[in-house]
Amino acid sequence: xxxxxxxxxxxxxxxxxxxxxxxxxxxxxxxxxxxxxxxxxxxxxxxxxxxxxxxxxxxxxxxxxxxxxxxxxxxxxxxxxxxxxxxxxxxxxxxxxxxxxxxxxxxxxxxxxxxxxxxxxxxxxxxxxxxxxxxxxxxxxxxxxxxxxxxxxxxxxxxxxxx
Amino acid sequence: xxxxxxxxxxxxxxxxxxxxxxxxxxxxxxxxxxxxxxxxxxxxxxxxxxxxxxxxxxxxxxxxxxxxxxxxxxxxxxxxxxxxxxxxxxxxxxxxxxxx
Numbered sequence: 001x002x003x004x005x006x007x008x009x010x011x012x013x014x015x016x017x018x019x020x021x022x023x024x025x026x027x028x029x030x031x032x033x034x035x036x037x038x039x040x041x042x043x044x045x046x047x048x049x050x051x052x053x054x055x056x057x058x059x060x061x062x063x064x065x066x067x068x069x070x071x072x073x074x075x076x077x078x079x080x081x082x083x084x085x086x087x088x089x090x091x092x093x094x095x096x097x098x099x100x101x102x103x104x105x106x107x108x109x110x111x112x113x114x115x116x117x118x119x120x121x122x123x124x125x126x127x128x129x130x131x132x133x134x135x136x137x138x139x140x141x142x143x144x145x146x147x148x149x150x151x152x153x154x155x156x157x158x159x160x161x162x163x
Numbered sequence: 164x165x166x167x168x169x170x171x172x173x174x175x176x177x178x179x180x181x182x183x184x185x186x187x188x189x190x191x192x193x194x195x196x197x198x199x200x201x202x203x204x205x206x207x208x209x210x211x212x213x214x215x216x217x218x219x220x221x222x223x224x225x226x227x228x229x230x231x232x233x234x235x236x237x238x239x240x241x242x243x244x245x246x247x248x249x250x251x252x253x254x255x256x257x258x259x260x261x262x263x
Contacts, residue, residue, distance in 0.1 A: 008164060012171045019175055019198045023182035028190055035194050042201045046225075049168060051208045054225050058204075061229050066197065066236045073190060073240040077247040094184035102177025109169030115213045117165060124219075131219040132226070139223075143230040150234035154241035160248075 008048050014041035032070050039063050053125050168209035175202035189243045189253040193236065200232045 018038030022031045039062045046055035121127045132140050175198055182195025204225045211221020243253055250257045 005164070008167060012167070015171065016174055016178070019178045022194050022198065023178055023186070023191075028188065031191055031194055035197065038198065039201065042205065045168065045171070045205060046208055049164065049205075049208045049212060051211065051222050051225065054204075054208055054222050054229075057226060057229055061233055062197075062201075066233060069236055069240055070190065070193070073243055076244055077190070077253050089185050089187050091185055094181045097184055098177045098181035101180050102173055105173030105176060106170050109166060109173055112166070112169070115165035115210075117212045118216045120212070121217045127217060128219045128222055131223050135218070136220070136223045139227055143227055146234055147230060150238050154237040157238070158241035158244045 004048060008045065011041045011044040011048065014038070015045065028074055032067065032074060035070070036063055036067050039067065050120055050124065053128055165209050165213055168205055172202040172205040172209070175199075175205070187254050187256055189239075189246065189255050192255065193239050193243070196239075197232060197236070200228060200235075204228050 015038050018034045018036075018041060022034035022038060025031050025034065039058065043055045043058040043063070046052075046058055179195045179197075179199030179202060182198065183192055186192055186195065207221045207225045207228065209221075211219065211225070214221065246258060247253050
């Protein structure tokens with residue numbers, strides 16, 4: 001087992017434990033902090049899957065942006081710090097469905113055959129940039145429009161109504 | 164390392180499904196949805212290495228997925244604030260205006 005494999009397993013363990021804790025804990029603040037650990041571990045997995053730029057974007061956007069946004073929502077709604085969350089609702093049904101979906105997916109990925117990773121180009125980040133501004137320019141432009149629309153929507157939804 | 168990544172992303176997706184099905188707080192629901200989106204992104208990045216890595220399609224799609232997740236979090240959290248102002252809490256069971 002090489003160093004890369006052990007790192008992959010370690011980050012995977014952190015990700016799974018963080019996600020599980022975020023889903024079952026009764027404190028909202030702890031859920032968000034566990035989500036932070038999960039997102040950082042997923043960034044590590046991206047790096048090990050030789051997607052350096054995606055790993056950096058994951059840290060910037062998810063850990064630096066979305067996580068802080070969630071912390072703000074937690075503080076503004078103030079429902080989680082002192083009052084614990086309601087207990088898990090219908091855990092049996094959820095566990096059965098999640099087990100079925102997860103079991104099916106794991107079985108499908110396990111029996112999908114072997115994949116041979118091909119060689120990456122020398123300048124991987126440069127190739128990613130050329131793809132973003134070349135063949136994938138349409139989706140890349142669209143995502144900017146969607147971001148603008150969602151910011152305007154968020155502002156107009158969260159605005160306090162005039163009395 | 165593709166198959167371990169696929170297995171990991173399946174497990175994470177199942178955890179997200181469990182969270183969406185069992186939690187009642189809106190912010191925890193959003194956390195679970197983010198876990199599911201990250202599982203999908205792991206899949207995209209893993210396959211990017213296998214299928215035409217020079218074209219970088221998988222990584223581009225993972226980046227777009229992260230962008231979509233940012234939009235979704237912004238709108239979702241604004242909705243949560245509006246719901247909290249209207250119903251006094253973020254429990255999704257308390258939103259029953261359309262109930263017959």
